[in-house]
Amino acid sequence: MSILTIEGLTVALPAGADRPHAIEDVSLTVERGEILCVVGESGSGKSITANAVMGLLPKSLPLRAGRLILDGIDLRAQPPEAMRKLRGSRMAMIFQEPMTALNPLMRVGDQIGEALAVHGAPDRGRVQELLAAVNLPDPVSIARSHPFRLSGGQRQRVMIAMALALEPALLIADEPTTALDVTTQMQILRLIREIQQRRGTGVLFITHDFGVVAEIADRVAVMQHGRIVEHGTAREVLDRPQHPYTRALIRAVPGFPKGGGVARAQGRDVLRVQGLEKTYHRGGWFSAGKMLRAVHDADFSLTRGETLGLVGESGSGKSTLARCVVRLVTPEKGEIYFDGADLRPLSRAAMKPFRRRVQMIFQDPYASLNPRRKVGEIIAEGPITHGTPRAEALERARDLLAIVRLDPGAMDRYPHEFSGGQRQRIGIARALAMKPELLIADEPVSALDVSVQAEVLALLAEIREREKLTMLFITHDLRVAAQVCDRIAVMQRGAIVEQGPVGQVFANPAHPYTQQLLDSIPGRAWTPPDLGEAA
Amino acid sequence: MDPSRLPAFLLRRGIKAAIVILAIIVSNFFLIHAAPGDPASVMAGQSGAADERYLAQLRTQFGLDKPLLEQLWIYVRGMLALDLGYSHRQQMGVAALIWQRLPPTLLLTGVAFALAISGGVTLGALAARRVGTWADSVITVIALTFYATPIFWVGLMLVLLFSVVLGWLPSFGMNSVGADLHGIAAVLDVGRHLILPALTLGLFYVAVYARLTRATMLEVADQDFVKTARAKGVPEGRILRRHVLRNALLPVITLAGIQAGQLIGGSILVETVFAWPGIGRLAFEALLARDYPVLLGVFFCTSAMVVIFNLFTDLLYAMVDPRVEVQG
Amino acid sequence: MTEFWIRFARNRGAVVGLVILVLVAAMAVLAPVLFPRSPWDMAGAPFMPPGEMGMLLGSDSLGRDVAAGIAHGARISLMVGAVSTVASLGIGVSLGAIAGYAGGWVDDALMRFTEFFQTIPSFILAVLLVAIFSPSITSIVGAIAIVSWPPVARVVRAEFLSLRGREFVQAAECLGKSRLAIIIGDILPNALSPIVVLASLMVASAILLESALSFLGLGDPNLMTWGFLIGSGRSVIRLAWWMSVFPGVAIFLTVLALNLVGEGLSDALNPRLARGRA
16 A cells, blocks of 8 residues: 555645646655655645645645545544644655754754654654664764754754654655755765665655656656646656656756867966965954865966866855956955956956956846846946946847847846846846956856756857857856866865866766765766757 | 853953943043033033032042043043042932932833733734734734833823822822831832833833734744644644744844843833832933933943843843854 | 835725824924914913813913914924934944945944944933933934934844845946945845835834923923923823823824834835735
């Protein structure tokens, strides 16, 4: 018998939403000891399905129809108190954001203890046993710690330990690794797999990432606009997708470099960074404070027309390094030679002429455009600042909108009227308006859904080709780096530990950290099938 | 917070408090000098008999013919030795005057504060728990009403209702005049006199804390860790107490610290309305007589009280929130 | 703009507040027409209860018309509230903007300064300032401004600090815009909503402060104010309750209206929050 059976589940959306139902006629089963991945982009209803099972839907999203059977128990027939008793004991859930999912004022051990206590199973020894079971070092001291002392990965382990406290039959994991770095993500995925195999737990795993699916799933269900459009075994769905939507999603997953890769355009250096150092001090007037060496030992250079990928995990200093180049951050030491001139010591005024020539694209499409300004103004603002007559700059902005494939009507609209992908195009147009020689792209696609990601990357490639741009591309996603870059530089704790042509770094990583990063790419063993161009 | 860090924490906060007190002394000094006219006459109390000999004595005492910086030094030294000046009108040292009037004020503000915190948090929690119901609406309207009403007017209206119309409670003073009471009877008598002033001073802050508690509880209830608690099967009542309320109290503690000064300031008005014999009433009397040394003394003393109170709230916050030591 | 009004009007309390506020403002403007004689002049016998001798709200101990006093007092209350708010916004916004944009030690120093002003009992400081500089409309407005700017500085600083790190501001830096252009063109417009909301609440607290000062006898001796009316009625409350009750109601309604309007503005300017509440 299945651990979980969902039949014809329908959840309504509040009036005024873009569709009547958040999810409609969703049917799934999770068997004992298997991992079912539910994949979909944002807004597909995958999280709502998970919350419906747990009985955690907000009042604004009422359950309209369908059956939910957990291990023979009809969940919809249970009164609230019976549901509460089932939560945490027979079914448990872990969430996306480990940083906010634990009560900041309660010790970790007490929070796990609470999960036991509310179901009448008090046991101090059990808490440490659980912490050890999720491979946390020194369970005794971890149990006594408050959440802020733990890293994101450690907190997610605590969440898993808490979920497993009463050995539930079903574990629901809602994007549990999305907020984590790749290496941590891999550890958590392995942990979930290991625990699930050891205890025979059924796992409902929600994700947007086909790499993660390839890594962990036994079976897969693909959701779009609140409906399941395709389901089957992992191999079937990943290698022989049938539904057009699934095919489009898989087509959007970047593959790995095939050959050795040839370094492009051997021209002269556009950018050469040497001996750069940036250190942050923290602390008040009365405390000694802490020091963080954000960037050190990070020399690199860029030849004309080349794209260098700066890859690393969060906190590796890659963004700080990029911001040093555009002087959003002022480094203490070193030289930043752009076209022969050192940018580091320049005053605000002396830097201004170089601003035209070096431009930046930002990560968050929702934060990178001034919400109070019209799109046309946003794009034309740079040239106007540098003395281009207003009418001419606005005319050029219109052309640029066409280049980034947006309607010219966008000129007089505000950023909030556009989707994430469209906003990112506006950001690109703003940078292009300056006719830059060097473009710095800071995680330009990491906030976007896969299909949108692919479109923006294609646009960037096209523009780079046509404008002969040199590009510094910052990303945490090795798949993306492999697709976009000619060379990559791997950063760890403020230093570049390895750099070279993409193919070479991927095929023969020299540094152990690069090796570890590559091993942590989820679904490394899976090569997306060649599905040709979109039909 | 880790108890072993407590001494260092207290030392840091103590130094900070000392700097604030020093800054208050310095601003007192500059206020005297910024006032129109002769600083000596300010220190003598403007409407005090313009006794030339007394003024001359003040000039030598405070070195008023010396450079400003030296005068400042003399002044600061005096204040640090708790010499708050002399009230020519009352023929008494300001420090002694304030000392005499301090206990009634501490009693009044203490009771009002306790009322404000307990009443405010209870009402706010209640409203948040019943959000959207009639109970929430009633509490919200009451809180808004007291938030918008001048404190001295609330006092007058309570007097009108409970003393003039109903005749239940005394409307002024701290003890019944002429009644020679001892022991329990005396305590009860003070208690009866305390009810209206404490209520007046407390009601405004009940409103403040109720509004804040309601808002932060609703905010905390939306946070991820509350969902975690729900997902592990914690009963709603326990979620509210252990997870929501505890986190929602942090901003309440912060605000209580910030508003301590307002509460003590409000006691001037309440003590004036109820003729409560504390330093607020003293300040009002000094104001009528333009007895500046006393006014400045009250300002210094109440500021120092706030600084000390803030030290306590800082400590309390640090005990509740483990993250404090990291933020320094 | 119409969208703003729709959102504002959805909060019924805010609409009520706006109506009250308009009525109070009308009363202030029309005071010389409604009560052409000086509010200090005797209009009838002393201690007349409301309704007697053509005085709607009664008369005081010198036979002055309480209603006339309230109408003329509205002018002073609204004026003091508005002017002192503008002045403290001036101090608070500039200090907060500098602290938030500059960061580092400038921020540290300015915030310590602000904290200091927030620690000292503001009402007592206001009393002291008005007493030392002798009561006049200027010293009252000045004293209120000096004690009310710290919350503005804190809010503006927090907004600036968070906006300065926002990517659209970094993008503006990358375009080579000047500091002033960034502060005025990019940061300030996005920090405006909380400032507007705060301003409406500050007018309310300035009115309360002014009435408290007048109540203690620190009002401008030439101007009729609500606080003065309550203060003069205090000692005769057993004899003439109307002298204290009606001016207090006027203060209450005005302050309440401003608070309601503030909440409405907050809903209208932060649509996301308002939706969450509904």
